[in-house]
Amino acid sequence: MGMFCFQCEQTAHGTGCTEIGACGKSVGTSDAQDRITYELMKLAVAVQDKRVDDDLPVLFMEALFTTVTNVSFDEAGCLALADDIAARRLAITGGADTPLEAIPSPADIFGQPGVEASCRTLLVLGLRGMAAYAHHASMLGRRDEAVDAWLISGMADASKHHEVADWLQLIQDFGMANFRCMEVLDEANTGTYGHPAPTNVTMEVAAGPFIVITGHDLHDMGMLLDQCEGTGVSVYTHGEMLPGHGYPELAKYTCLKGHFGTAWQNQQKEFAGVPGVFLYTTNCLMPPRDSYADNIYTTSVVAYPGLKHVDADADGHKDFSAAIAQAKALGGWSEPRMFTGMNGGSTLTTGFGHNTVLGAAETVINAVKAGDLKHIYLVGGCDGALHGRNYYTRFVEKTAPDTLVLTLACGKFRFNDMNLGTLGGLPRILDMGQCNDAYSAVKVASALADAFGVGVNDLPLTLILSWYEQKAVCVLLSLLSLGVKNIYLGPTLPAFVAPEVFDVLVSQFGLRPITNPENDLAVIGA
Incomplete structure (x- = not known):
């Protein structure tokens, strides 16, 4: 099989990676992941209308x-x-095959974006993103039957x-x-670690040994x-992981001291030669440079050949003692080092989840009524290198x-160190949290709409979103399903969305590509 991958924003030539992934993924790994997707579809079809074991949704996650x-x-x-997925299916079917109606082989899952292929890709990539959120919630003991069922039925329908x-x-x-999945994850995070509170976070690294934790999983961080x-x-x-400081x-x-570095795409530069340990808990791993590869530990589903991996035991506990010992051996820097964000700031603020923002709702409402607050922008989503x-x-610089x-999400590192x-x-600038905390933003918007007696689309609120990978896809689909209109999306449009499908999104929801900050601000009229 030949490689064809167009699931992320950096896909080659804006059409698809065919020789090696722009992310560094090999043809073999790409084909293997297409086979995982194919086998999940066959397993989903095999268990339709059957009672499934409680662990089956976890396998899909x-x-x-x-x-x-x-x-x-x-x-x-x-x-x-x-x-393993194929063996699970064959055990259920007694060895019988499970042909798929529309997918003859793994190579046929994602095709050039005709309308059906485009819709199928939107659904499959959305399911991948939702699975990540469901996995985080599951690690904290929270599951939802409807979400579990959708992971399986959605793959069958796809x-x-x-x-x-x-x-x-x-x-x-x-x-x-x-959206329900993001709500469950919010319940899991806040139920376990409390509601985030506004917190100032330094970018200074103190003298002595240290570990840098990256990804999204708060359970691993705990x-x-x-x-x-x-x-x-x-x-x-x-x-x-920056929002972890607010819980x-x-x-x-x-031992939780501060924040290191900026967004994920800068790690190869920012991690080089650093005398500390790096722990990857979820996505955003880039192929590591030799100067720091030996200092990396992966966990959960994150994996890269040759890197050390920390598995959970039967009770879900992970032993990070080897990482701690290596951090001590590396020793860190002998003197404190001050780092800065992408605009030269050395302090970041986080912790403005829905509980905090709604606690200040009266202030916001009064400011709008008095004319002191003219507009609210949600500028969020993934960052990337293109x-x-x-x-x-x-855009943020030019807001009034x-x-x-x-x-x-991590797109905020483009501007979150600005004062x-x-x-x-x-x-x-109010940092509401991780990409899944789009749930918080919707909750705040709904509360403000109720307070003003209008619909969400009638608020002085505009969403300016950036996308990179599958979690951004599922968040966007949730926002559209909730009826949120006139969203600006960039920096490019997804290669897997056929023009006919995008036309529907434009006509029904007013979805529009970004142009330039001056023009878009003028169109928004704020």
């Missing part, structure tokens, strides 16, 4: 999560997982032919299922902090002093 961009580069591990109207209905239904406490090893967040039950650890992402920096900027001042006692 882990397997779909494995296929998300920048998660697993381990061809052998992916092939073994595909074999393997069939449908009329365009039926595809669009499936995608809309999926969007609502993913275990690492618990094991580092009292050892003399400090912990710094990286990327989408009271994580912030209580004295040209054009400075749009988001420039009488506006607020809500943000979430834009305050409005009504609130910082003008």
Whole structure:
């Protein structure tokens, strides 16, 4: 089989990677992940209308999560997982095959974007993103029957032919299922670690040994902090772990010191020659440079050949003692080092989840009524390396002093170290958390709409989103399913969305590509 992968924003030539993934994924690994997807479809069809074991949705979570961009580069591990899924199916069918209606082989899952292929890809990539969120919630003991069922039924439906109207209905239904998944993850995070509180986070790295934790998984972060406490090893967040500083039950650890680096695409430069350990808990792993590869530990579904991996035991506990010992041996820097964000700032603020923002709702409402607050922008989503992402920096720079900027996900590293001042006692940039905290933004928007007696689309609120991979896809589909209109999307349009499908999104939801900050701000009229 030849490689064809167009699931992320950096896909080669804007059409698809065919020789090696722009992410560094090999042809063999790409084919193995297509086979995982194919075997999941066959298993989903095999169990339709059957009672399934409680662990089957977990298998779908882990397997779909494995296929998300920048998660697993381990061809052998992916092939073994595909074999396990096939064996599970054959045990259910008594050895009989399960042909798929519309997918003759793994190579046929993603085709050039005709309407049906485009709709199928939207659904499958959305399911991959939702699986990641469901996995995080599951690690904290939270599951939802409807979400579990959708992971399986969605893969079965994706393997069939449908009329365009039926595809669009499936995608809309999926969007609502993913919104419930994000709600469950919010319940898991806040139920375990408390509601985030506004927190100032330094980018200074203290002298002495340290571990940098990256990814998204708060459960892994909690275990690492618990094991580092009292050892003399400090912990710094990286990327989408920054919001961890806002959760009271994580912030209580004295070993949690600050934040290291900016967004994921800069890691090869920022991690080079650093005398510390790096722990990858979810996606955003880039092929490591030799100067720091030996300092990396992966866990969960993250995998790269030759890197050390930390598995969970039967009770879900992970032993990070080897990482802690290596951090001590490396020793860290002998003197404190101050780092800065992408705009020269050395302090970041996080912790403005829905509980905090709704606690200040009266201030926001009064500011709008008094004319002191003219507009709210949600500028969020994934970051990436392609040209054009400075749009988001420039957009935020050019927002007026009488506006607020809500943000979430790693796209915020383009501007979250800026000091834009305050409005009504609130910082003008409010970091709501990780990509899944789009749930928080919707909850805030809904509460404000209720307070003003209008619909969400009638608020002085505009969403300016950046996308990179599958979690951004599922978040966008949830927002569209909730009826949110006039979203600006960039820096490019997904290669897997056929023009006919995009036309539907434009006509029904007003979805529009970004142009330039000056023009878009003028169109928005704020």
